[in-house]
Amino acid sequence: MPHCLTHQFSLPPLPYVCEDYHFLFEVQKTSNPKESLIFVRFKDYEFFLRKRFRERKGDYILKCEKISSSLPTGIIKGAIRILAQFNSPYLITHNLNNDSLRQTLQSPYLKKISDFLDFCTPFELEIGFGSGRHILQKAQKNPNMLFVGIELHTPSIEQVLRQIELLGLQNLWIVNFDARIFLELIPSNLARAIYLHFPVPWGKKPHRRVWSERFVKESMRVLSCGSRLELRSDDEDYFSYALEVALQEKTLQMQVGKNLCGEVVSKYEERWRKQEKNIYDLFLTSLQDSPPKPQYPTFDFPKPREDIWGSFDTISKKIIGQDFFLHIDSFYTHQSQCVVMLSFGDFNQPQSKFLLISKDEMHYIGGNPLPTQASFKAHQELVKLLG
Ligand SMILES: C[S@@+](CC[C@H](N)C(=O)[O-])C[C@H]1O[C@@H](n2cnc3c(N)ncnc32)[C@H](O)[C@@H]1O
Secondary structure: OEEEOOOOOOOOOOOOOEEOOEEEEEEEEEEEEEHHHHHHHHEEEEEEEEEEEEOOEEEEEEEEOHHOOOOOOHHHHHHHHHHHOOOHEEEEOOOOOOOOOOOOOOOEEEEEEHHHHHOOOOOEEEEOOOHHHHHHHHHHHHOOOOEEEOOOOHHHHHHHHHHHHHOOOOOEEEEEEOOHHHHOOOOOOOOEEEEOOOOOOOOOOHHOOOOOOHHHHHHHHHHHEEEEEEOOOOOOOHHHHHHHHHHOOOEEEEEEOOOOOOOOOOOHHHHHHHOOOEEEEEEEEEEOOOOOOOOOOOOOOOOOOOOOOOOOOOOOOOOOOOEEEEEEEEEEEEEEEEEEEEOOOOOEEEEEEEEEEOOEEEEOOOOOOOOOOHHHHHHHHHHHHHO
């Protein structure tokens, strides 16, 4: 994580513009004035740097606020570097060298979730592609089909993006996101296959599993009639669990296999084969086209309540619904600006956001939350609290 440490820290008068970076305002944490957020805009990106005085070490640390940390590292480093230079007499150490704006996760083949919300091109999806061996070979062999790979592990993503460029592939897109949320957001009947090969079984933390009743339901919605969801696993317990969950679904066609030879042998499959482990297959075929995905209303806010500035202490900080939650983590203020740090949405797949409140309006920083059912319910509660 890019950061710098200083003995003292001061900011230039804000707003301050330098090399396309706009440092717009600073807000202090109401529960700890030694911590603050600095709002930065760089081209289309908006993010916060977090400044904190570390009592025990007697120094200041400046780093990217973790909600913004999915931004390209080069962009974050650029912003920290400018403020580190401003404080150069007090600089203790930093890790801001040798990079460019292109550093980390910049490629025309790396797509955002928002690229898929109104998408209409059919594609095959691989969830958790790891080394990418399976999806790269599939894309090479089927140049007329679009392949989408979704993965959480950044080094795997970087490796596959490099391979896409080396192989000159035009039909493989990568998304860095949780597949469970992704599935909920994409239109119905678009996928021509979903591959889930050797998912982490999460024996002790089942809530982290990709496979669930909801996952199977969403997969069947997203798959076109006749297309299939393919699970391969070396873990017998996970396989039994997956089978049990699949049996809850009302209509689908199911095929079960053991030690079948797939078209492409993934890295994990190769490992388990060498160890002579059993490999289990579960193929679920969608038998009908699904209705369009429900559209949720927009994430609008009314004008903030007039007494809002004096009522932060009394506002309820946690709301737990049947299938969603809203947690107000902290407030940051300065003059007429207030920033609220929030987490909300689904219990197992929470989202985090900052809300900016000024005298006349409220809005989410960096765009609205992802339009899932749980985040919309949480938004409605927030409107009741603040509006
Ligand atoms: C055990 S590896 C299997 C890799 C590859 N499929 C293979 O067969 O070699 C599981 C992969 O799933 C990814 N993963 C786990 N949970 C995920 C999620 N919710 N969304 C997307 N990817 C996920 C992990 O980062 C990891 O790379």
